[in-house]
Amino acid sequence: MSELNLEISWLHSFVTVAKTGSMTETAKILHRSQSAISMHIKNIEDTLGRAVFSRESRRLSLNASGQELLVHAQKILYVYRNSMRELMGSDVQGHISLGIPDDYAMAYLPALLSIFSEKYPSIEITLCCEPSSQLIPKIAANELDIAVITQDKADRGESLFSEELVWVGKQSQQIWNRSPLPVAMYEFGSQARAKILDKLESLSFGYRIVYNSPNIAGQLAAVESGMAIAVLTRCSVPAHLQVLNNTRLPKLPALDVGVMTSSSVTKGSLAHLLYDEIVLTLRKEA
Structure with a gap:
């Protein structure tokens, strides 16, 4: 046998x-x-x-x-x-700083941190949840060791996966039928905002930005209040809100997600252990 x-x-x-x-x-x-x-x-x-x-x-x-x-x-x-x-990992000790936007943090960090902490229980991780437009300069200035970011160009860090953008609203309010279209937006300077605005410019009935927020909680609040519809990453949409597949709304592009390290992170360093785990855990198969 x-x-x-x-x-x-x-x-x-x-x-x-x-x-x-x-x-x-x-x-x-x-x-x-x-x-x-x-x-x-x-x-x-x-x-x-x-x-x-x-x-x-x-x-x-x-x-x-x-x-x-x-x-x-x-x-x-x-x-x-x-x-x-x-x-x-039992004898590995130290500190790592990790930056990640809050929508990616909610969706992807629990599994990642669970796996990493099992391997390296004595490594302390400090999280910085900010938009990619703020994380990228912090990596360049060596203020963070590692950051998971929305790539603003193809060679910005190591590519992990593409994250779909979707329209989100409350089905009962049908805000998408209003003219001009009321929209809650990402922070100024973000890749998501630039891509969304490009699509909104094509609307014949116009749009108006009624709320700007650098974090996901603010956009969800705007949708919940009935002020606007929002564009969110697919991974961050709560179950009680509706993903809108309405012909009145333009099709949205995807965001390219990557991971990058500061210049102080070297192969074999503590931070590189987390970097390797991020690539192993978050990189999606084609």
């Missing part, structure tokens, strides 16, 4: 699907493509020679074999993470 081999990445995907009941949600959490998650589950089932999920409804649920595997998978992952922490 040949030796069975279940890779750690497969088990990580399996445990997350078991928790969420969805390959789509798992792909978002693990920052992998849905096809990669599906392949991991298929690899597990092919290796075991049996299904581990019941697919009778839209939500995936564990069958008897899956329940049994979950117990073992959780133990394996626990031992693996503790082993990696002891072998690689």
Whole structure:
């Protein structure tokens, strides 16, 4: 009988699907493509020679074999993470400063920080949540070690993924039917603002900016109040607000997201450990 081999990445995907009941949600959490998650589950089932999920409804649920595997998978992952922490990170101490816009922070930091802190529990991270237009100069001035930013040019840092921009509003208010269109906007000087304004200029019925905010909370407040519709990154849209797919609104471009380091960050430094984890965790498969 040949030796069975279940890779750690497969088990990580399996445990997350078991928790969420969805390959789509798992792909978002693990920052992998849905096809990669599906392949991991298929690899597990092919290796075991049996299904581990019941697919009778839209939500995936564990069958008897899956329940049994979950117990073992959780133990394996626990031992693996503790082993990696002891072998690689338990004696590593220090401080790293990380900059990231607040919309990306809400969507992408929890998984990243969870993984990094498991590997390096003694490294302290200071977060600076500001717009990319403020983070980029701070990196240049060595005031931050690392920043996840919206790229203002193709060679600004290491490319990670593209983030879709979407129109957001409250379905009950139908503000998108007003003329001129009331809009809540990103801060002055941002790449998102420049791209949005370019699209708004094409509106035959005009627009007016009723609210400017450097952070996501301000834009959400404007939408909630009924003042305006807003353009948000897809990752930051709360579940209770509507993504507007209305022919009256122009199609929006995507933002290119990257990671950059200050000139003081060198290969093998503490900050470069976090940089490598960001690239590994956040770079999305093509």
